[in-house]
Amino acid sequence: MELVDYYDILDIPRDASSTDIIRAYRLAISTYDTNSQASYSMFDDEQLQEIRKDIEEAFRTLNHSEKRKVYDSLLKTAENRATDQRDKNVHYLNFGDESKKSSGQIITGEQLKSMRKSRGITLAAMAQRINIDIRTLQAIEEEDLNQLSDLNQLREMLQRYASEVGGDPLSISQEYSLLYNQQV
């Protein structure tokens, strides 16, 4: 069973002092009170009760130094396990020979285009979604680098492009930029 993040429930940092914890607890419990204005119409009584139960549990644990120590170590272990698992699960969409490339290799405009097309996104829809005009998008996909004069702007556009097609924004922007650097 997944460990509930009590810090998240109370919206406090991991190094919160006991005063922070008490203050956060008071805010959280009043936010989800049956008569709270803030949560009005959001949850039914049963759901509110459930949320308050979590808040009480978070407070009881974090406000008790020994319990907090044990909880912190459990949380750390759970997070490490989740990170390991996440690393295994990271599989940004790979297309064609893109799957073979490793860091330092170049991603081409053609590859970007095939990523876009495989997601059923037309050029016009892409332009509207990421607010880049069609001509610039075509220039990126056709590697018409004379049209793309500003490297920083290009990187930023590539990140938006990558996010939209489900790619890794950072690596795609870096690897396409290599192409730009070669030609400049």
Place this chain on the structure above:
Amino acid sequence: MLPMVASPTDSTSAKPGQSRPEIWAIASGKGGVGKSFIASNLGLALAQSGKRVIAVDLDLGGANLHTHLGITRPKHSLSHFIHGKQPELSQLIESLPDTNMGIISGASDHLEVANLKHFQKQKIMRHLQKLPADIVILDLGAGTTYNTLDFFNLADQCIMSVIPEPTSIENSHRFLKCAMYRKLRDVPNDTKQLVKEMLTSPAIESGKLNTLRKIISSIHSKAPTHGKILQAKVASSGLHLIVNQVREPSDFQLGYSMALLWKHFYGKKPDSLSFINHDDSIIKSLCEHKKYLLAHPHSRNSVQLKHLVRVITGQQREHGTG
């Protein structure tokens, strides 16, 4: 430093090839909670900070942004553009004297203007992004029509206004929930399909996944790539909360509670939280056809709005989007 220009309609204002203006939308879900006051005075505060601002009244059918800006009878109306009498939205900008701001009024006696057709909305959205301004402010109408939600989701900065009344809070929750769910339709097809499946799953029926955050988190645990796309979508624009008409200390508590609730429900806390005090001078300014921020530059509310402008533009600089 941005160059100051005499008027946003000045032909020198719009440079060829210039990038699209930032869009800030003011919404609430409910009428009468201060959207037009906030839109007009945020615009004035932005203009004072040196930005070229155009405020657009999209509260079609209930437009009165012009009145907050001291204009009794606007010369042009958005309805001229909607009905094709004026092909360019930018031709409808009315400059406000002694400011760096213009307005496109939504005032109209035409019944149809409040019921935009899909293609008319698309046309407005396209033209909004071409307006000759640094910031375009959208004063949105009440309710959760698709048109209003889509204008809200077009914005880079989404500003929600509430007043400390259950009806306002209820409508604001409904509005934001609808806007967020609609936003999640604007994702790649396979991600959209996953959301659709999740929303019809037994876990939703049972109330186990009773927040948007839990829904996205559940998708993320099964398909991390799609989960990431959805998380990025929720976080794709700035989100700000203004508690208006504050009278009592408990009204401040409402703002902090709503911020916490947004975090738990949407997985995103507001990027800023502001409080506007109840102030009779606001009505007085309206009656005297004066612009509040200029008539009361040192009032707490004017100071607060100027501060909000600094916070939002500061956050943009921090994130490199300004």
